[in-house]
Amino acid sequence: MSVSILDNIKGRFGFGCMRLPMQGEEVDIEETKRMVDAFMASGLNYFDTAHVYLSGRSELAVKECLTSRYPRESYVLADKLTSELFSKEEDILPLFEKQLKCCGVDYFDVYLMHAVDRHIYPQYENTRAFEILSDLKQQGKIRRMGLSYHDSGEFLDKILTEHPEIDVVQIQFNYVDYEDATVQSRLVYETCEKHGKPIIVMEPVKGGGLVKLPEEAQKIFDDLNARTGHTYSNAAYALRFAGSFPQIAMVLSGMGSKEQMLDNLSAMQPVQPLDEAEKEAIQQVTEVFRGLHLIPCTACHYCTDGCPMQIQIPDLFAVLNAKNVFHDGIANYYYENSLTVGGHGKASDCIECGHCEGICPQHLPVIELLKQVSEVFDKKA
Ligand code: SF4
Ligand code: SF4
Structure with missing residues (x-):
């Protein structure tokens, strides 16, 4: 019972x-x-x-x-x-x-x-x-x-x-x-x-x-x-x-x-x-x-409302996870054509204001993780 x-x-x-x-x-x-x-x-x-x-x-x-x-x-x-x-x-x-x-x-x-x-x-x-x-x-x-x-x-x-x-x-x-x-x-x-x-x-x-x-x-x-x-x-x-x-x-x-x-x-x-x-x-x-060491973001979106650069933080983490786990080639396409357009910043646009880290219930080091995202997806920029 x-x-x-x-x-x-x-x-x-x-x-x-x-x-x-x-x-x-x-x-x-x-x-x-x-x-x-x-x-x-x-x-x-x-x-x-x-x-x-x-x-x-x-x-x-x-x-x-x-x-x-x-x-x-x-x-x-x-x-x-x-x-x-x-x-x-x-x-x-x-x-x-x-x-x-x-x-x-x-x-x-x-x-x-x-x-x-x-x-x-x-x-x-x-x-x-x-x-x-x-x-x-x-x-x-x-x-x-x-x-x-x-x-x-x-x-x-x-x-x-x-x-x-x-x-x-x-x-x-x-x-x-x-x-x-x-x-x-x-x-x-x-x-x-x-x-x-x-x-x-x-x-x-x-x-x-x-x-x-x-x-x-x-x-x-x-x-x-x-x-x-x-x-x-x-x-x-x-x-x-x-x-x-x-x-x-x-x-x-x-x-x-x-x-x-x-x-x-x-x-x-x-x-x-x-x-x-x-x-x-x-x-x-x-x-x-x-064994995969994924970013444990739950996509709650608590961090996104206050981000001054309008970075779609959980979606960027999801594409990095997808790329690492599924070797998903389409992740690059989503990153460039969907997630970082329409006023939404790229991972490299983060100004390290810290708002997201103060609010994240998973206590994720968002700024550091965005650097990893940037490393993978912003390379050509
Ligand atoms: S630290 Fe970066 S990602 Fe986080 S709210 Fe500030 S600008 Fe946005
Ligand atoms: S607040 Fe943390 S767990 Fe929630 S979406 Fe943002 S990074 Fe992910």
Whole structure:
């Protein structure tokens, strides 16, 4: 039996609204409505958004596609307090009210302090965010309060010891990060378990990085499917990995199409835990990844809004990964004709202002990594 966050949550698989289908710069509302309908029809009801997702468009799409079309008690909605959007205590309540309005609701089921790590934690402490969220919970405007978290198990232990009022923790958890020295998925999981906190999983497919696998890793899953007669996709194995742990109450997936959603649902509604042979295959795939030393960017895009050179940082990392893993010749084409045009800077245009590094939840040395991108793709320039 897994733990539970709220009685009215159905299932253990949630709709992450950070990578909704797009038409140009705007959310594809009709496709999103179809996805919401398919999700609800499957018997699930957990939705996760944030004001910063899709530069404000995610919350508005949630209103248009979900909250204006379904009764309030039929779905569970999670939103977040993001540190970049407030600097002092007085800013928090107006921001919260604005978020309720954007989403078209008068309470959030789950409300999380966003992307907490050792650098941002003092901001939440100094602005009395913990007390303010506790008050909102007393008033019924929040039903559960929590953290979305990106740091070590040890630091989380300190936070949960100082703030036992935290109800739930959202963590990055996937098979590649499970023993990763920086992300520490296992240690963070064990810390939540020690404090008895239910866990919400984000990035179970590592921002899509566990969908298209290197040839050697793909062969491991292909051989497994051939032996067992199953047809699980790579994403399905990654989601089922997260769903196999008892302290995990909810696994979120940021789905960008109905097709992707149906694939995810086939593995997660209901959750189908991994058997021993599947666990062994995942271990082997993890070893393949370890040998590749890829840039562990999850494509969350938190860094891009404030980049003065409008460098499409995660996309540049993705092309470098693609080139290194798949020896992908088309990567050069994308770099030159798609990713660095229309006002978007090349990797070599970085002025080293440091904005991106201050905000990256993966703590990536973006400036140094962009130099590597530049080395490979800007050579001819
Ligand atoms: S350090 Fe470079 S990539 Fe990062 S925000 Fe500044 S200009 Fe953009
Ligand atoms: S570099 Fe960091 S902040 Fe930017 S998209 Fe990647 S993981 Fe997110």
